[in-house]
Amino acid sequence: MVVPLCALLLVRLTGLDGGTPLAVPVVLFPYGAALSALVLVTVLAVRSLRTTPVVVVAGLLAAAQLALLVPRFVPQRQHVPSDAAELRVATLNAHVGKADARAVVRLVRSERIDVLAVEELPPAGVRALAEAGLGRVLPYRELHPENDSSLYSRLPLTHGGPLKADTAWPQTAARVRVGGRTVRLVAVHTYYPLGDAARWGRDMTALTSVARADGPDTVFLGDFNASLDHARMRTLLSSGGLTDTHAELGHGWAPTWPAGKPLLPPLVQLDHVLHGPGLAAVSVREHTVPGTDHRAVVARLALLPAGRS
Template sequence: MAALAGCGVLLAGPGLLAVVRLFGWDDGTWWALPMAGLPYAALLSVLLLGAAAALREKWLGGVAAVLVLLQLWWLVPRFLPDGTDAPAGAPRLRVATSNNYMGQVSPKALVDLVREQRIDVLAVEEQSDSAADALDAAGIRDLLPYREHPAGTDSALYTRLPVSSAADPAWPYANLTVDVSGHPVQLVAVHTYYPLGDTRRWADGLHRLAAAAPGRTRNAVLLGDFNATLDHKPMRDLVDTGLADTHEELGAGLFPTWPTDHPDFPGVPSVIQIDHVLHGSALTAVDVSEHSLPRSDHRAVVAELAVRG
């Protein structure tokens, strides 16, 4: 009886999260925090389904089975590539995003990443003026000579490719457009507020992106620290404006990007994926990878995209 009661209590967590996800109740509420761990609730549901089978408890097993099916519906697509192949001869664009943790990331390590990964466009978040100067001293201008870093913001874009048009004020974050073999591609460096500080402010940042997106997503790349997973309602609404998540498109599965090397969580591995590269229908994902950088609490994400025009 005690084992049954314990399983029932444990099942309440995944059950509540499933209901919250179904109805989008995490949008601007404290539910945004536990929602970040939804994949782990899926794992717990599977374990509890096994426990219910061992205990021969049909009602518990039935509830656990429903939760497992829901979780599979949400998570399995992230492990299945969508099958879209890049057109032969399509020009490639290599992009990267790195949260520089209040400007503390090793500038040499970041410049080395840009060089080794042959990055065309780099988005940085939590970029201070002093950190920008340190990147210049480390040689970032030699690799990515053009930039967009609006005054008073902590996000910036660096690019190897000449900027073909000015920033679009409709986007709430730093943005620019580059020419990729005759095709304009607009890039937006995203850094939303974190939900632990203010869930309404966090949701509003994603809402503003979604509001700006209609009519602008086809040749757009939004990359950065979204402070949201693909299970969060505001993030799903943003993707639904005509964007694709590079990891999901390639069927890369779950690749957590935070925290890593965080002074407040020593020894804790990355557990949630909040850094993303989203792109519009004029581009196709070719490859994606994650990279740890000294003194950053996020893993950098590198993606290669084919520009279909």
């Protein structure tokens, strides 16, 4: 049992999962850490296993894995002025348009969403959302069903269109004005490692290049098909100058996929809201929407004073 757990830790530490099939098992790293802790407890409880080498190996393994996970449970809140302008954003993978359109509209109304990013939204899904009345609450749109992702907004959208980046399908981007500042939004949907790990890796690398070129007031939100244990996701955050909203607020365990399964709860977090240094997270929550296999992520972001970004 210890051997595969050590192998998983090695992959996580060295980044061997970047653009390789190892990106598939590394998503289970949190479960490996929990199992390592169980192994340590078992070793300490069973007299025949309680030898120094075994205890040391089990202890080091559990400590190393937990050390990598604990930081995302520690909030890194920034001071947000009480009068700071806020932007409420949400992302939802619509499962090829199967998401319940009326439920989506109810979510937008109840959470007072300013900008909604929708992935896997074909023309039929666009029509269903229109018939459900989404246009009455989010009248501005940057729709690209041919490219998989779209943006809906309560605020006027400018500079909209597909990103010019080396991704499997074009990512939809646009800008909104909030509190006298321009915030750039990118609706993200990458390829998936299980289908083609190398293609997924190139998608993540391309997004990192885009993030590096962006200013501090930027938001990347969507289905990244990546967790915080993937090396390419960590590179996107560090080199791209982005912050994961869940980790920032100490929400270290927020699985979003698969959703809607009667006997299977969500297991991994693939859906994220990332933001540049010009913003700070105020809150983040996940919501189940009938018809789709991803949970929606809703986040409140505050614009920090210019000198703080």
